[in-house]
Amino acid sequence: MFEVHPKLAEDCITIGSFGLCRLLLMNDANYPWLILVPEREGVMEIYQLSQEHQQQLLRESSRLAQGLAEDFGADKMNIAALGNVVPQLHIHHIVRYRNDPAWPAPVWGKTEAKPYQHGQIEVLRQRLHRLFADLAPVS
Amino acid sequence: MFEVHPKLAEDCITIGSFGLCRLLLMNDANYPWLILVPEREGVMEIYQLSQEHQQQLLRESSRLAQGLAEDFGADKMNIAALGNVVPQLHIHHIVRYRNDPAWPAPVWGKTEAKPYQHGQIEVLRQRLHRLFADLAPVS
Numbered sequence: 001m002f003e004v005h006p007k008l009a010e011d012c013i014t015i016g017s018f019g020l021c022r023l024l025l026m027n028d029a030n031y032p033w034l035i036l037v038p039e040r041e042g043v044m045e046i047y048q049l050s051q052e053h054q055q056q057l058l059r060e061s062s063r064l065a066q067g068l069a070e071d072f073g074a075d076k077m078n079i080a081a082l083g084n085v086v087p088q089l090h091i092h093h094i095v096r097y098r099n100d101p102a103w104p105a106p107v108w109g110k111t112e113a114k115p116y117q118h119g120q121i122e123v124l125r126q127r128l129h130r131l132f133a134d135l136a137p138v139s
Numbered sequence: 140m141f142e143v144h145p146k147l148a149e150d151c152i153t154i155g156s157f158g159l160c161r162l163l164l165m166n167d168a169n170y171p172w173l174i175l176v177p178e179r180e181g182v183m184e185i186y187q188l189s190q191e192h193q194q195q196l197l198r199e200s201s202r203l204a205q206g207l208a209e210d211f212g213a214d215k216m217n218i219a220a221l222g223n224v225v226p227q228l229h230i231h232h233i234v235r236y237r238n239d240p241a242w243p244a245p246v247w248g249k250t251e252a253k254p255y256q257h258g259q260i261e262v263l264r265q266r267l268h269r270l271f272a273d274l275a276p277v278s
Binding site for chain 2: 044045046047054055058061062063065066069076077078079080081082083084085087096103104105106108109
């Protein structure tokens with residue numbers, strides 16, 4: 001039975017599911033920051049997924065990265081699987097701009113998270129569902 | 140004509156080639172830190188590679204990550220494509236330990252790089268070539 005790690009559930013808003021991966025929005029308005037979590041219990045590293053699921057993860061990741069880069073006008077995408085604090089495999093997809101608060105450093109540990117206002121979250125949720133038409137709702 | 144970006148060439152030691160990707164060792168003895176650079180000119184993002192090369196990158200990355208994790212006894216692998224400073228696509232594969240100098244933070248910006256001694260580099264090069272038998276020399 002898959003469940004999103006409590007720390008991710010606390011820091012993020014659930015946007016939907018791509019089939020293999022749950023799509024989460026980091027509740028930090030400093031950056032458009034999405035996270036993919038493969039809906040598989042007990043996986044910490046990409047190589048622990050089956051070959052088939054690794055390839056599906058790559059397809060979902062590349063589609064997400066390209067969609068975000070184009071729609072949000074990214075200067076660079078930052079993609080990372082770290083997991084030193086939250087061991088459940090999750091892959092960051094962060095839209096970076098040359099004028100964002102951490103540029104050119106990686107975002108971690110640079111700024112306090114700036115929670116979204118409720119209205120902003122709904123606007124973003126709708127934008128992401130328009131952008132990725134096969135993003136299924138998660139009950 | 141593919142060439143490793145001058146900043147990567149300055150910071151790293153070339154170990155070999157997996158076929159698609161050049162394997163570089165970051166010259167920082169604080170962490171076992173390897174970098175894959177797809178040998179394709181002008182690529183900044185994973186999604187800009189062809190589908191076939193994306194899948195090959197994933198295979199080379201997963202093999203590298205699993206080999207390093209097992210042989211170096213990692214507590215966690217950190218895998219990241221950032222590229223805010225060096226735009227040429229390159230994917231970090233960093234062996235992390237609970238007692239390393241940056242744990243649990245990401246490694247970037249935490250410690251000054253600690254260059255290897257020449258003898259250490261040769262030992263590591265031989266260890267990596269034993270670990271990954273199909274790692275071809277780069278002339």
